[in-house]
Amino acid sequence: MRRLGNAEPLEPYPGRAREPWMCRHIPCKQIVYPNRNNVMSxxxxxxxxxxxxxxxxxxxxxxxxxxxFIVLVDFLGTGKPWLSECVAARHIVAPRYDNVTGRRGGCRFCTRHGPGDAL
Structure with missing residues (x-):
């Protein structure tokens, strides 16, 4: 079966572009039900x-x-900057939840200089 964007179909095409289609999202391995129109757009x-x-x-x-990261404010969403304190360097930063957890992003200061380096 052909892929649907970055999803792998787990059942035959339902026949209509607006019908949910059971797939596995390849990056996160979750079972999802996108419709072809939404993915193609x-x-x-x-x-x-x-x-x-x-x-x-x-x-x-x-x-x-x-x-x-120790979060300092309420959660606003996965793609929003989240004011936090880096535990290693004690810097106040605003990483995005999806960057930190999905791509294993980190503190921008530690990434450039290392947690013990002075800026």
Whole structure:
């Protein structure tokens, strides 16, 4: 079967472009039900990886802490800057949740200089 954007179909094409089509999103491995029209128009296949994806704020804060950030303000969304403190360098930064958890992004200061280096 052909791919649907970055999703792998798990069932035959439903026959209409606006019908949900069971697929596995390749990057995150989630089962999703995009329709062909939405994917082909650039909306993407996965609701879990979208910039406005729904996330539990407590789980999101725990995931940020796992990656080395103490969040300082309420969660606004996966693609929004989230004011945080880098645990390693004690810098105040605003990484995006999806960058930190999905791509293993980090503190912009630590990435450039290392956590112990003076700026």
């Amino acid at each position: 650039g909306q993407g296949a996965c609701i879990w990886c979208a910039p406005n994806a729904p996330k539990n704020p407590e789980e999101a804060a725990a995931a940020m802490l796992e990656q080395g």
